[in-house]
Amino acid sequence: xxxxxxxxxxxxxxxxxxxxxxxxxxxxxxxxxxxxxxxxxxxxxxxxxxxxxxxxxxxxxxxxxxxxxxxxxxxxxxxxxxxxxxxxxx
Numbered sequence: 754x755x756x757x758x759x760x761x762x763x764x765x766x767x768x769x770x771x772x773x774x775x776x777x778x779x780x781x782x783x784x785x786x787x788x789x790x791x792x793x794x795x796x797x798x799x800x801x802x803x804x805x806x807x808x809x810x811x812x813x814x815x816x817x818x819x820x821x822x823x824x825x826x827x828x829x830x831x832x833x834x835x836x837x838x839x840x841x842x843x
Contacts, residue, residue, distance in 0.1 A: 772802070775815040778838035779830060782811055787835070794833045798825075811838070 782791065788806040791813055795804040803816040815821070823840055830837050 771817070771819050773817050774843040775817065775821065775826065776839075776841045776843070777813040777815070777826060777830065778840075779811050779813055779835050780838050781835045782806070782808060782813075784808070791830070791833050791835070794829050798829065800825075 779791065782788065785808070788808055792804045792806055795801045795813070795815060798821065800817050800819045800821040801815050802818040805814040806812075807814070815826075826840060827837055
């Protein structure tokens with residue numbers, strides 16, 4: 754019983770270690786159409802569990818369920834027609 758509890762705890766901990774909150778500063782995002790486009794692009798990514806766009810702050814906050822690299826984020830934002838001013842991981 755102890756052994757299975759320890760294994761389950763380790764698996765749960767390692768899974769949660771991959772999940773993170775990422776705050777992205779986006780240049781050029783000024784309207785609700787911009788927000789919708791960026792939201793759609795990130796929701797198409799399997800690694801992303803939620804997307805929150807704050808137009809007034811020019812920020813996109815992602816909650817991930819698996820690893821998402823800075824290069825992947827930059828590519829998604831660039832493909833959407835914008836550029837990145839910052840990426841902060843929490």
